[in-house]
Amino acid sequence: MNSPAAPVTIRRHGTVAVVEISNPPVNALSKGVRIGFLEAIRTLATDASVACLAISGGAGRFIAGADVREMNLPPEDPLLPDMVAAIDALDKPVIAVIDGAALGGGFEIALACDGRVGSSSAVVGLTETRLGIIPGAGGTQRLPRLVGMARAIPLICEGRILKAKEAMEMGLLDEIVEGDLLATAIARAPGWGKRRVSSLSVPAGDAGEEAAASAAALKGAKGVPAIGEAIRVIRATGEGDFSAGLARERAAFLALRQSPEAAALRHLFFAEREAGKVPGLEGAAPRAIAKVAVIGAGTMGAGIAVSLADAGFSVALVERDAHAAEAGLKRMRRLYERPVKSGRLSQAQADERIARVTPTADWQALADADLIIEAAFEDMAVKADIFSRLDAVARPGAVLASNTSYLDLDAIAAATARPQDMVGLHFFAPANVMRLLEVVRAEKTAPDVLATALALARKIGKQPVVAGNCDGFIGNRIYAVYRRHAEYLVEDGATPEQVDAALEAYGFAMGIFAVSDMSGLDIAFAMRKRRAPTRDPNERYVSIPDRLCEAGRLGCKAGAGWYAYDSTGEKSLDPRTEEIIAAARSEKGISPRAFPPEAIQLRLISVMANEGAKVLQEGIALRASDIDLAFVNGYGFPRLKGGPMFAADQIGLDKVLQEIEAAHADGGAGSEPSILLRELVRTKGNFTARTSSYRTS
DSSP, X not given: OOOTTOSEEEEEETTEEEEEEOOTTTTXXXXXXXXXXXHHHHHHHTOTTOOEEEXXXXXXXXXXXXXXXXXXXXXXXXXXXXXXXXXXXXXXXXEEEESSEEETHHHHHHHHSSXXXXXXXXXXXXXXXXXXXXXXXXXXXXXHHHHOHHHHHHHHHTTOOEEHHHHHHTTSOSEEOOSOHHHHHHHHGGGOOOOOGGGXXXXXXXXXXXXXXXXXXXXXXXXXHHHHHHHHHHHTTTSSOHHXXXXXXXXXXXXXXXXXXXXXXXXXXXXHHHTTOOTTOTTOOOOOOXXXXXXXXXXXXXXXHHHHHHTTOEEEEEOSSHXXXXXXXXXXXXXXXXXXXXXXXXXXXXXXXXXXXXXXXOGGGGTTOSEXXXXXXXXXXXXXXXXXXXXXXXXXXXXXEEOOSXXXXXXXHTTSSOGGGEEEEEEOSSTTTOOEEEEEOOTTOOHHHHHHHHHHHHHTTOEEEEEOSSTTTTHHHHHHHHHHHHHHHHHHTOOHHHHHHHHHHHTOSSOHHHHHHHHOHHHHHHHHHHHGGGOOTTBOOOOHHHHHHHTTOOBGGXXXXXXXXXXXXXXXXOHHHXXXXXXXXXXXXXXXXXXXXXXXXXXXXXXXXXXXXXXXXXXXXXBHHHHHHHHHHHSOOOGGGXXXXXXXXXXXXXXXXXXXXXXXXXXBTTOOOOHHHHHHHHHTOOSTTOBOOOOXX
């Protein structure tokens, strides 16, 4: 029991026994922990010398939750509910000693105790809905007994994590201890009586508040089945006895655990943890970053500056002249208006962050920057000029980054005498909101520069995905194929609104044509003109979006694009768009045909996955899950579907290959089935387990 390697040990302090869990790094509730914990509880239950117990996770920890890896496997005894039931059955007081994270199943264990004491760094929460499930060991039954149903509903449905002070204010922590937490808990344990949450009644609440909390949770659910189930189970806490509530909760938990939505969210959970593992970075320490400069104060540059200021960096916002620099600062102020108006940020906090930014037209402001991010117009000549000028002003060792979204990063890096210091940082608009950050590795990028970019992403709250260098990198390269095939569908007979409706029914917040209008059709138009000289003549080309641009229909900002827009920005169908589409079909002799929503969804998911397979083949992406992260966090792909590569696996790669062969017939060159897709169909493999052949040079 007390072997150093044991995940659970007992230490005795007079009449107090400390049950300590040690399963680094976060004390996940893996099978070994569950077995050891139950053995410890059973041993102490019959030990007359022990008057009370303290459950500890050691210094800086408690229990961060279940071992998510086991959720893809059949449940194995003993289960988490067995641990919680063992605590509840003890005829001795039990205190949870929380020094760190008590999340998910870890917090369910704490809720089963008679008291909960924590350090100021303690955090608690029932986070299961983030993985598409609900608490399955009494969390939905105990939490309402402590805080009431109206409070419990948003806490569970949003998977909120509470810091120690807020948790204590709600009654979820009994005390916050400064100093030696465990020693204090041991000293006070003998005076702690039995106060089992399971024996409490649910406080009488206001029916209107409970209904409002339920309605708000459902509105924010975004199709997650676990939210509705959580509400149903929580609101039934007053029906029948405690054991009946546990049975309802467990049945719902087990059903959700097997759902495709939960599988998709688990996939993304692991994908996020894998994304930072990059070959060749072992031992590469990030360079220190304190001061950052952003060149370009337009929409993107201002958004990047906000992200940096939010994270505490001092930022020089550099423009061509003082007027442009001040205009950039005004853009930043506007970006802070919404969070201030909503109450997420106080005006004082916004002013403090804006004060970290210095607008300037003086390039000498770049001289002491540890990181310089170029966010200028997407033009090779403009970017090359900037980086050639940086050699004269940037200090040795400064990291040089380009926010390019399509251009050849190696060609940009060739403009500087220090290409080893160069990296791509492709932010997504709006840069202060969108979570994805594509970190692009150029041919000569030094390992510590790449490590610095990944550390920066974490510091500013972004999800980094490492990409190799090619036209469009991972995201925009795949997105271009996705958009091209959406245009084929329109030219062949679907309407833009039918394509958008099919995508929204699949789970996208917006369809691709509505997104194009919002972004501006001129951006893709410029890209197509740039690529025209090298376009394969055997690739099918749809001229409809070009004709929209030539007619001045550039999207929302022009009041018309694929759709028409009124003065409030509300979109509607536009007869002029229909005329342009009909004319293009007529010129090619195309007889329009009907596409049911399922056919549209299958075609577009398949072409994304197929291009993703090519990106993997070429080593542009490290792993299929990185592609999924990019599309979920940067392109609005529904989280409940797990990303295009995961979704293709669920569809079945043989069916995807069949669809790609049809897409190739429709689209010509550039739409061929990937070698990797054919290989995986032949070997009955899948994308989810696939990593690329990418290696560092």
